[in-house]
Amino acid sequence: MTSSADLLADLVADVDGVFLFAPTGSTYEDYREVDGESAVVVAPENDHDAERYVELPLEFDNVRDRIRFGVEGAMDQGYCAEGDVVACAVGVFDDPIDGVIRTSVTESMHSGIYDLFANSRADPAVVRDVFDVAIELGKKGQKGKPVGALFVVGDAGKVMNKSRPLSYNPFEKSHVHVGDPIVNVMLKEFSRLDGAFVISDSGKIVSAYRYLEPGAEGVDIPKGLGARHMAGGAITRDTNAIAIVLSESDGLVRAFKGGRLVLELDPEEY
Numbered sequence: 001m002t003s004s005a006d007l008l009a010d011l012v013a014d015v016d017g018v019f020l021f022a023p024t025g026s027t028y029e030d031y032r033e034v035d036g037e038s039a040v041v042v043a044p045e046n047d048h049d050a051e052r053y054v055e056l057p058l059e060f061d062n063v064r065d066r067i068r069f070g071v072e073g074a075m076d077q078g079y080c081a082e083g084d085v086v087a088c089a090v091g092v093f094d095d096p097i098d099g100v101i102r103t104s105v106t107e108s109m110h111s112g113i114y115d116l117f118a119n120s121r122a123d124p125a126v127v128r129d130v131f132d133v134a135i136e137l138g139k140k141g142q143k144g145k146p147v148g149a150l151f152v153v154g155d156a157g158k159v160m161n162k163s164r165p166l167s168y169n170p171f172e173k174s175h176v177h178v179g180d181p182i183v184n185v186m187l188k189e190f191s192r193l194d195g196a197f198v199i200s201d202s203g204k205i206v207s208a209y210r211y212l213e214p215g216a217e218g219v220d221i222p223k224g225l226g227a228r229h230m231a232g233g234a235i236t237r238d239t240n241a242i243a244i245v246l247s248e249s250d251g252l253v254r255a256f257k258g259g260r261l262v263l264e265l266d267p268e269e270y
């Protein structure tokens, strides 16, 4: 007679590696080494000093994105390779771990999410801060009304050269970092969030109200997205910036890099 343990045993049979997503101390102690291999820990901090660790800069609510990010990061650091089969112990409904997902490491894993954070001009923490602002704005809007916004992050010099002011720049001569709490307050106060925010590699808001003028030919963004998204996609093809766009129409937050849509998040899930 088969037991429930057999179900799990089948799931993890002959895997090439085990990933622990944000494990508690006891879970980490129990599974730090499996079949002679150190587990890969994917978490916001390396609390357990894991030998093989991938930093998770954003708590992706979508488990697929979270696993993709972790596996991509592990590939990037040589902890796993194309063709491996891995078991990912992850918290799906609540912390800590309540599920094990078996997945193959394939090219399609390369969604570019890890690359967006880890290999962009801007610091990973700056990319995370901008996502936090965009998600917060997506959840709260301005005075309760849905609002759109376009953040161009990194390579600010080149971005400024490929754009022009739509109106005076409230950030001229100021030193506001996109992670400063005041930014959320300011964004709610601004009359409209027309144009783009230009943010430097280190997270300083260089300008607001910028009209981007990248070349757009050959940039393919999903149908139905308009000028804000086209500008966001195109500027990332013409510079080393990434763009994070909050859509006023559908409320989603999207990230573009190298002229491609890399990530789509629903602020309501955060």
Ligand SMILES: Nc1ncnc2c1ncn2[C@@H]1O[C@H](COP(=O)(O)OP(=O)(O)OP(=O)(O)O)[C@@H](O)[C@H]1O
Residues within 6 Å of the ligand: 147, 148, 149, 150, 193, 194, 195, 196, 210, 211, 212, 213, 225, 226, 227, 228, 229, 230, 231, 246, 247, 248, 249, 250
């Ligand atoms: N080239 C550009 N540079 C900077 N901002 C732009 C550019 N084009 C459009 N925008 C901004 O995007 C706003 C919305 O334009 P539009 O509705 O065409 O974009 P969209 O992609 O459909 O965005 P949304 O999903 O938010 O409606 C404009 O009011 C403007 O503030």
Ligand SMILES: [Mn+2]
Residues within 6 Å of the ligand: 226, 227, 249
């Ligand atoms: Mn629109």
